Every structure is written in C-alpha cells, then in structure tokens.
Amino acid sequence: MNGSALASVLRQAGVSRVLQPGDSGADATLGVFDTSIVFTPDAIVAASSIADVEATVTAAQRESVPLLAVGTGHGLLGNVSEGIVLATRELASVTVDVDARTARVTAGATWTDVLDATTPHGLAGLCGSAPGVGVISYLLGGGLGPIAREYGFSADHVRSLEVVTPAHGALTVSAEQHPELFWALRGGKSGLGIVVAVTIDLLPITTLYGGGLYFAAEIVHDVLHAVVDWAPGLPEASTASIALLRLPPAPSLPEQLRGRSVAHVRYASTQDAAAAEAELAPIRRIATPLVDTTRSLPYSEIGTIHGDPSTPMPVMSGGLALQPLAAAHVDALLDAVGPDRDIPLSAIELRALGGALARPAAEPNAVGGRDAAWNLFVSAEPHGGTDPDDRRASVRTAIGAMSDVRGPVNLVNFVGKANDNAEVDACWSSDQARRLGTVRESADPLGILS
Numbered sequence: 259m260n261g262s263a264l265a266s267v268l269r270q271a272g273v274s275r276v277l278q279p280g281d282s283g284a285d286a287t288l289g290v291f292d293t294s295i296v297f298t299p300d301a302i303v304a305a306s307s308i309a310d311v312e313a314t315v316t317a318a319q320r321e322s323v324p325l326l327a328v329g330t331g332h333g334l335l336g337n338v339s340e341g342i343v344l345a346t347r348e349l350a351s352v353t354v355d356v357d358a359r360t361a362r363v364t365a366g367a368t369w370t371d372v373l374d375a376t377t378p379h380g381l382a383g384l385c386g387s388a389p390g391v392g393v394i395s396y397l398l399g400g401g402l403g404p405i406a407r408e409y410g411f412s413a414d415h416v417r418s419l420e421v422v423t424p425a426h427g428a429l430t431v432s433a434e435q436h437p438e439l440f441w442a443l444r445g446g447k448s449g450l451g452i453v454v455a456v457t458i459d460l461l462p463i464t465t466l467y468g469g470g471l472y473f474a475a476e477i478v479h480d481v482l483h484a485v486v487d488w489a490p491g492l493p494e495a496s497t498a499s500i501a502l503l504r505l506p507p508a509p510s511l512p513e514q515l516r517g518r519s520v521a522h523v524r525y526a527s528t529q530d531a532a533a534a535e536a537e538l539a540p541i542r543r544i545a546t547p548l549v550d551t552t553r554s555l556p557y558s559e560i561g562t563i564h565g566d567p568s569t570p571m572p573v574m575s576g577g578l579a580l581q582p583l584a585a586a587h588v589d590a591l592l593d594a595v596g597p598d599r600d601i602p603l604s605a606i607e608l609r610a611l612g613g614a615l616a617r618p619a620a621e622p623n624a625v626g627g628r629d630a631a632w633n634l635f636v637s638a639e640p641h642g643g644t645d646p647d648d649r650r651a652s653v654r655t656a657i658g659a660m661s662d663v664r665g666p667v668n669l670v671n672f673v674g675k676a677n678d679n680a681e682v683d684a685c686w687s688s689d690q691a692r693r694l695g696t697v698r699e700s701a702d703p704l705g706i707l708s
C-alpha cells in the first residue's frame with residue numbers, strides 16, 4: 259500500500275494526525291536522539307491519545323502493515339523504510355499516587371519527566387544513567403540504573419502495563435491479569451504490543467552519595483585494574499562502573515578534561531557520606547583525580563553521576579555481557595582500545611553487575627543477562643566526522659577483545675547497531691527465547707511489530 263492510501267486508511271480508522279516523511283513537523287514529531295536514523299516509512303502517526311494508538315494498531319493489523327513505535331529514539335537499531343512509525347512523544351504524562359508510592363507513566367515520557375513529578379513528594383523511580391531516555395522502552399528492555407546492584411533491574415519494579423496488542427487490542431496486564439504477557443513485557447523488549455502506560459513502584463529515596471572521579475590517561479591502566487578488582491566486592495548499597503572516555507575539546511567540559519583521554523569511575527551509594535567515602539578510599543589512593551564530582555546529591559541529579567551525552571547525535575554502539583574479569587582480560591581490552599590506540603571510540607564502559615541484579619524479580623520476568631558479572635558498552639561518537647564504517651569497526655574491536663569472556667546472554671538495552679545478529683539474538687536464554695516466542699506469536703500473530 260502506498261503512503262497516501264495508508265494515510266487515508268489511518269484517518270478513516272480515526273487517527274487524528276498522520277504525516278509523511280518530509281512533511282513539515284515530521285522530524286520534530288519524531289524528535290529522536292539518534293540523528294543517524296533515516297525515516298522513510300509510508301506513514302508517521304503523531305499519536306496524541308491512547309485512542310490514536312488503538313486505531314493505529316487496528317489499522318496496521320487489518321492491512322498487515324509493519325508498525326514501529328518510537329519513544330525518544332535512543333535505542334533504534336536501523337533505518338525505517340516501510341510501514342507505519344508511531345511517534346509517542348505527545349502522549350507523555352506522569353501521574354503520581356503518593357499514598358500507593360506508584361507513578362503511572364505514559365508512552366513518550368522520559369525519566370526526567372518522572373524525576374520532575376516524583377521529587378517534590380520525596381519519591382524516586384529507578385531510572386537509568388541518562389534521564390533523557392524514554393521510560394517505556396527502557397523498562398521493556400529491563401533497565402539497568404546507577405543504583406541497580408541494590409534494587410535490581412528497573413523492570414522488576416513494574417506493577418502493571420497498559421498495552422495495545424495486534425491480536426487482542428487494549429489490555430491491562432499485571433501479575434493477576436494476563437500474567438504471561440506481563441512476564442514477557444518486562445524484559446522481552448519488542449514484538450509484544452505498543453505499551454501506552456506503565457505503573458511503576460516509587461522508592462522513598464531523596465539523596466545519594468556519588469559522582470565521578472576522572473583520572474588522566476597515564477594511569478588508566480592502574481585505575482581500570484583497580485576498579486575491576488574493587489567494584490564487584492562493594493556492598494549492594496553501592497554500584498560502580500568505569501568508562502574509558504575520549505572527550506571532545508568541548509567548551510562545556512571542565513578545562514582539565516577537554517580533548518583528553520580519561521578513565522571515569524562512576525559510583526552511587528544509598529549509604530551515608532562517611533561509609534561511601536571509606537569505600538572510595540582505595541580508588542582515591544591511586545592518584546589525585548583530574549576532576550572529582552562525588553558528593554551528597556539530590557536523587558533528581560542522578561544523571562550527573564555518569565554524565566552521559568544528552569544532545570542528539572549519530573549513535574554507533576554495541577554491548578556485550580561479560581563473565582567475571584581477570585587481569586588478562588583488562589590487559590586485552592587496554593591493548594585493543596586503550597588510550598594509546600588511535601581509534602575513534604568515545605566511550606568504553608564496564609558496569610559492575612551482581613547484587614540484586616542477579617536475583618529473580620519478586621514477580622518473575624523476561625529480563626535476560628541476570629547472571630552476567632559485567633556489562634560492556636562501547637560507543638563511537640563521531641568526533642571529527644569519522645566514517646560510520648570505521649566507527650562500527652572500532653566498536654567491534656572492543657567487543658572482539660572481550661569475546662573470550664563474554665557471557666551467554668546479553669542485556670538487550672545495551673545491544674546496538676554495531677552488534678552482530680548473533681549477539682542481538684543472544685539477549686535471552688534459550689528457555690526465555692522459546693517462551694517469548696510463544697507470547698509474541700499470540701500477541702502479534704502476523705508479526706507486524708518490530
């Protein structure tokens with residue numbers, strides 16, 4: 259079906275705003291973080307109500323047309339050249355139930371929206387390292403946040419979801435209602451339905467102790483070895499990671515960091531400052547950091563701990579779950595992509611997992627990779643306009659350096675365009691994948707959702 263025929267089918271189905279690629283307002287409607295994604299679908303729906311979503315899913319199912327929802331566009335794995343793109347940003351809302359300690363978050367909302375709504379009540383949702391990321395897709399993929407070793411995956415704290423499936427229309431799913439779909443949506447990521455809202459637990463957290471220690475390139479070797487020894491042994495109240503960063507000469511960065519290669523140790527703890535500082539002491543003893551942002555901070559400033567990029571950019575990234583790391587693995591990584599290598603990587607991040615992440619959720623779900631000890635995430639931002647093929651190759655170099663120690667199941671939120679198909683497919687154990695396949699077949703028998 260061509261674009262204008264599809265647009266009229268959608269309008270007849272009751273969809274209020276249908277655009278074509280290139281229409282004025284189409285790019286702003288999508289508003290994706292990853293600016294390298296080219297959108298040439300047959301139609302773009304700018305959903306402004308749940309009724310729009312229902313009408314779109316019904317029409318797509320009836321016409322057997324591919325349908326892709328877009329949140330904030332942090333996790334799209336390729337260009338979109340057919341079917342319907344359903345832009346959800348205009349649906350965004352957050353409603354807090356202070357007594358129940360929950361928030362209902364609709365599609366299109368970001369973790370910043372959640373922080374803004376919950377902070378005045380002294381409550382917190384379990385967001386990721388970058389609060390600009392969309393809530394729904396983050397949760398569909400499990401969700402690994404800066405205090406994850408204490409609370410587990412964010413999806414473990416989802417109470418219910420409101421979803422529109424091609425086969426069954428609008429459903430509210432929870433432990434009691436449609437439990438198999440509830441299991442699948444929390445970690446199964448895609449092919450299950452368009453989620454219009456999610457109700458999440460809020461926690462009475464108002465402050466954290468945490469931040470980042472940035473160390474100079476000359477001591478990256480010592481810092482990386484030390485963090486790999488230290489982070490897995492921290493109590494569950496503390497979560498740490500390290501990123502080897504090649505920073506641009508951006509005026510927005512502190513002068514000591516501009517244009518430099520550094521090791522960035524990130525740390526967040528719900529313990530008090532004295533206990534947290536005692537834990538940080540072995541890392542501080544290595545050397546004086548170039549920049550130190552650790553402090554008691556309001557939970558609403560959680561995004562400053564990792565300091566992830568927030569400005570839209572062409573994304574090229576990849577991830578790999580890892581088993582426990584030995585010194586030889588650290589050396590292999592440094593040898594392949596350390597600061598003295600001329601390679602267009604912007605970040606090589608190792609997040610220590612374990613703790614509550616390794617335990618099943620109270621209400622089991624489809625999150626994969628719980629057994630992993632570390633998550634490797636590699637990203638190649640185009641400082642200096644490097645060619646996408648070179649950037650992809652450089653991400654593959656980092657992933658390849660760790661292939662001996664890869665875990666059996668990857669974390670789906672961290673696989674990216676630089677991952678190969680086998681790595682993307684390995685986001686669930688074979689039992690999980692079989693069970694997810696059955697749920698997907700029931701929810702979307704024509705396979706229109708991508």
Ligand SMILES: Cc1cc2nc3c(=O)[nH]c(=O)nc-3n(C[C@H](O)[C@H](O)[C@H](O)COP(=O)(O)OP(=O)(O)OC[C@H]3O[C@@H](n4cnc5c(N)ncnc54)[C@H](O)[C@@H]3O)c2cc1C
Nearest residue numbers: 327328329330331332333334386387392395401402453671
């Ligand atoms: C800078 C950065 C930092 C990040 N930090 C973390 C982190 O700390 N922890 C973590 O776990 N992940 C993290 N991620 C990964 C991120 O959680 C995922 O990429 C997530 O999918 C992004 O959500 P989005 O709204 O941008 O999804 P999009 O990129 O818009 O979409 C991704 C996929 O989700 C589907 N989707 C979107 N909305 C819906 C919906 N309403 N219903 C059904 N399907 C939908 C899309 O169809 C698509 O398949 C990070 C990513 C980036 C770029």
